[in-house]
Amino acid sequence: MKLIDIAVNNLRRKKGRTFFLISGLALGIGAAVALTSVGDAMNREVMHALDEFGANILVLPASEDLPLSYGGMTVSAINTGGRLLTIEDAKNVRTIRNKENISTVAPKLLVVSEVRKTRVLVAGVEFPSEFRLKKWWRVESGMGPQDRTDALIGKEAAAKLGIGPGDTVTLGSGKFTVAGILANTGSQDDNLIFADLGLVQQHFRKGNAISLIELSALCGGCPIEEMVAQVNDALPGARTVAVKETVELKMQAMHYFHRFSLGLSLLLLIVAGMIIFFAMTAAVKERVQEIGLFRAIGFRTGHIIQVLLIEAFLVSVLAGFLGYAVGVISPRFIAPYLMSAYHLTFTFDPLLAVIAVAASVVVGVAASVYPAVRAGRMDPIEALRTL
Numbered sequence: 001m002k003l004i005d006i007a008v009n010n011l012r013r014k015k016g017r018t019f020f021l022i023s024g025l026a027l028g029i030g031a032a033v034a035l036t037s038v039g040d041a042m043n044r045e046v047m048h049a050l051d052e053f054g055a056n057i058l059v060l061p062a063s064e065d066l067p068l069s070y071g072g073m074t075v076s077a078i079n080t081g082g083r084l085l086t087i088e089d090a091k092n093v094r095t096i097r098n099k100e101n102i103s104t105v106a107p108k109l110l111v112v113s114e115v116r117k118t119r120v121l122v123a124g125v126e127f128p129s130e131f132r133l134k135k136w137w138r139v140e141s142g143m144g145p146q147d148r149t150d151a152l153i154g155k156e157a158a159a160k161l162g163i164g165p166g167d168t169v170t171l172g173s174g175k176f177t178v179a180g181i182l183a184n185t186g187s188q189d190d191n192l193i194f195a196d197l198g199l200v201q202q203h204f205r206k207g208n209a210i211s212l213i214e215l216s217a218l219c220g221g222c223p224i225e226e227m228v229a230q231v232n233d234a235l236p237g238a239r240t241v242a243v244k245e246t247v248e249l250k251m252q253a254m255h256y257f258h259r260f261s262l263g264l265s266l267l268l269l270i271v272a273g274m275i276i277f278f279a280m281t282a283a284v285k286e287r288v289q290e291i292g293l294f295r296a297i298g299f300r301t302g303h304i305i306q307v308l309l310i311e312a313f314l315v316s317v318l319a320g321f322l323g324y325a326v327g328v329i330s331p332r333f334i335a336p337y338l339m340s341a342y343h344l345t346f347t348f349d350p351l352l353a354v355i356a357v358a359a360s361v362v363v364g365v366a367a368s369v370y371p372a373v374r375a376g377r378m379d380p381i382e383a384l385r386t387l
Contacts, residue, residue, distance in 0.1 A: 003303060003307050003310060017279070017283055018315065020279060021279055021364075022315055022318050022319045024319075025275065025323065025364055026318075027326075028268050028272025029272065029319060029320055029322075029327065029359065030324070031268045032264075032266075032323075032327065033324050033327025034326070035264050035268070035327075036265055036327075037327060037346055037352070038331050039258065040349075056217055057214075057216075057217055057241070057242055058212055058213070058214055058215070059212060059213035059231060060212050060239045060241065061084060061212075084209050085209065085211065086210060087197075088208065089213065090105055092234050092235060093213060093231055095234060097230055098226065098230060101217050104129055105213060105215055106126065106132075106133045106213070106216075107125075107129075108211055108212055108213070109123070109204075109209065110211040110212070111172070111200065111204045113204075115161055116162070120161065123192050123200075124195055124196065124201060124210075125195075127144075130194070133216050137183075138183045139180040140180070140181050142178070146179060147177075148196045148198070148199055149196070150179035151171075151178055152178070153178055154185075154189050155182060157193060158181045164181070165178055166178065169193070171204075174202070176199075215231075225242065228240045228242050269363050273364075273366065273367040276312070276367035277367040277370070280367065280372070281370075281374075291304060294307075301377060302376065308368060308372035311368075312365050313365055316363070316364025320358070320361060321357060324356040
């Protein structure tokens with residue numbers, strides 16, 4: 001009889017012990033898979049939430065003559081000493097090697113205008129890109145821009161200028177209608193007037209010039225420093241700056257959840273391995289008579305070890321598949337109750353399935369090596385005395 005047949009028959013005869021071994025290892029693998037799935041889902045959710053904090057890469061002119069403050073950076077509305085940024089530069093950013101890591105490109109032209117005898121900073125923007133970049137923007141009164149001549153105004157600027165929705169303001173040589181007032185953001189946006197980029201360029205006679213480009217990078221693993229270098233190569237003479245704090249916060253959050261899930265998964269696998277080890281050791285003690293019978297009919301030490309390891313392998317494979325199924329399905333039912341604040345989405349990962357089964361086999365077989373060797377080295381005479 002083949003050794004694998006003997007192992008299968010042994011597992012069938014000892015259904016209670018087989019069920020215990022499979023369930024114990026499957027629970028460990030399932031918990032590890034569930035934790036990994038939840039960790040990955042939380043990673044995606046956190047990274048998505050952090051991406052809402054806005055730009056993490058700024059492209060600025062190489063030199064500045066009229067300094068203007070925007071977002072904690074010194075930018076320029078007028079640049080005569082070096083390379084001007086243009087709208088074509090914003091398009092060229094999309095040609096870098098890591099362009100798939102760029103979620104939003106938002107060019108801006110900053111100019112100073114006089115509105116009701118008060119100097120105010122006007123930002124020419126592409127509204128669709130700006131709303132994607134600044135997901136926290138909320139129109140408090142009025143509505144969002146419906147036409148190219150519509151403008152938005154920060155709440156502080158609106159109060160200072162005495163402007164409300166529906167009022168008309170003159171910016172440069174053009175007239176704009178204030179469509180809405182932005183709610184307080186606690187940033188420089190509260191003191192700005194936002195208008196269509198193309199019209200601001202036209203009415204202030206700026207051609208296709210822009211003051212800066214804000215980029216929002218998808219940072220679930222994007223190489224920010226490499227992207228900065230690539231943008232610099234694509235836009236010779238421009239100055240590209242990574243907003244370190246935002247990037248580091250994203251990466252730290254990602255690494256934290258990754259290490260946390262891996263650490264607990266490893267701990268659970270160790271516990272599962274201990275369950276297998278003690279269960280196999282106890283099984284060897286219970287099967288002294290069976291082992292003695294094998295030795296009596298001519299089984300060698302290697303045969304005994306192989307039979308026990310084949311049993312462990314079969315149990316581990318079954319436990320791996322069962323554990324993966326439990327680990328993938330359970331978070332979908334548990335997460336909505338335990339983590340209702342998060343909108344977690346779980347995806348099927350075939351690599352995780354392979355890793356789960358492989359880990360189950362490694363843990364199960366490794367934990368069974370010592371009991372199997374011990375059984376194989378059992379004194380035949382002592383084993384036969386139990387018959």
